Amino acid sequence: MREDVMALRPNPTLRQRRLGSELRRMREQAGIGGSELARKLGISPAQVTQMEMAKIGVSPERLRMVASACRCANGPLIDALAEMASERGKGWWEDYRGALTIDFLEIAELEAHAKRLTFCTTAYIPGLLQTSAYASAVFARLFPPLSAGEVEARTAFRVRRQEIVRSGSTPLRTFIHEAALRMQFGGSTVLVDQLDALLNDSEHPGISVRVVPFALDTFPGSGENLTFAEGPVPELDAIEMDVSQGALFFDSQADLAMHRVIFSRLDSTALGEADSRDFIRSVMKEVKSGNV
Template sequence: MALRSNPTLRQRRLGAELRRMREQAGLGGSQLARKLGISPGQMTQMETAKIGVSPERLRTVASACNCANQPLIDALAGIASERGKGWWEEYRGTLTIDFLEVAELESHAARLTICTTTYMPGLLQTSEYASAVFARIFPPLSLQDIEARTAFRIKRQEVVRSVPLRVFVHEAALRMQFGGPKVLADQLDALLDASERPGISVRVVPFAVDTFPGSGENLTFAEGPVPELDTIQMDVTQGALFFDSPADLTKHRAIFSRLDSTSLPEEGSRDFIRSVMKDVKATYA
């Protein structure tokens, strides 16, 4: 069997969950391999997603590890049975891997919760605003790269339109100008429209909040079919980082719970966005 050279985000997560299952059973890789009747090398390749795992083999591994979490086993079996390529694969070679993996994460999420502090959530950006965000990157991108990234972002919005979306936007992101006041005003107007759509919740975290409960980064919490398969994605200068350890999931659930309790309610958030939009429009009226 040929080894995978570039396992996908989902394939790597499946391997990581197999390793986690083995470690929770107190088994070493060689011990579990012996119980399964495979080589230690094959066990390592399964856990690093270098080779695939069938749903049947996955259930055998779960049984050998005495895992009784049936919802988790069924969810992992679902990942193991996935075939075919996602829509984002057409951009492979055009965009960096982190773009593709963010789209992969979103496309399989049961619900998305986003916190942004420096710019509007990508899934709610206008094309003009998105282009302005990419245009500010240093060293500067070529026009072709900006257009490709913008088109990809708009496609992401179309694909996840049916996924429940909860957004916390810091006031700093509402006021940060990308593309000038006209682009920002149009973006704020689009954000208001989005906040009225079914399945989308937009909440504002104003400067007046005594203590901002977030960590400062732009975060996405993607819920999986079971809580154990939730994932955190963090935007950093170098691209996207992904976290899925139980400790990280617990920490960020607490962060979003605090955001929920400190941010403005939905209607109050719309009023706040309107007031910011009025201020912005006054600068070019």
């Protein structure tokens, strides 16, 4: 189907919206208005707006035309965007559309396309490293309460997401605050099993687990549970933040720069991998003895 007669997308995906926002960013950085870009491309201003809002797709060829019109000389970024524009088909998470809220699908989409994932958690073990029992307990404590079916669906989806880690295709680095190691979801037995699984995961060659103890003088960042997803080029990195209302996504260069500093500080202050494993074992021992 030609781009000029393409039907409007009712619900663009996270990745489609990111491509559109990058096109808008490219145009704005060039100081070109939408009407001027439309004239250069030989299309209508409405089509420029629709491309930037991801309401219609853009071919790799047209994307390169946009880059040329905007005098963008960032070859690696253009190539990465062209690759995004050429993507077809649906991800496995689309099977859950209608069964789960969009936040779940977009998080899975973000993770699936990341070149590396870095997590910072303060309240619970990162979702990609949670056991089924722990994940179910996390979902069961939500308010308003979820039905048993909803808890089961969310848990199954989280386990499915973990395949990206188990496959070893995407390196994972995680900074876990001591509070998250001690927070009990489902009771002490569930926590002990979760910590044991975390230790096993920490030995995986593609997984780095670092602990941030209470004893540290400071904790970089404001304490949110964060995901930093690295793209094929730094300009396409992204941040996801868990909040009570759902997931928030950020991709401005200012936000990316700030969170790179946060994770750099975490890297310099958190315990090393071996010391982190020793720390997790000590917490396990305390939980087993009831001294928590």
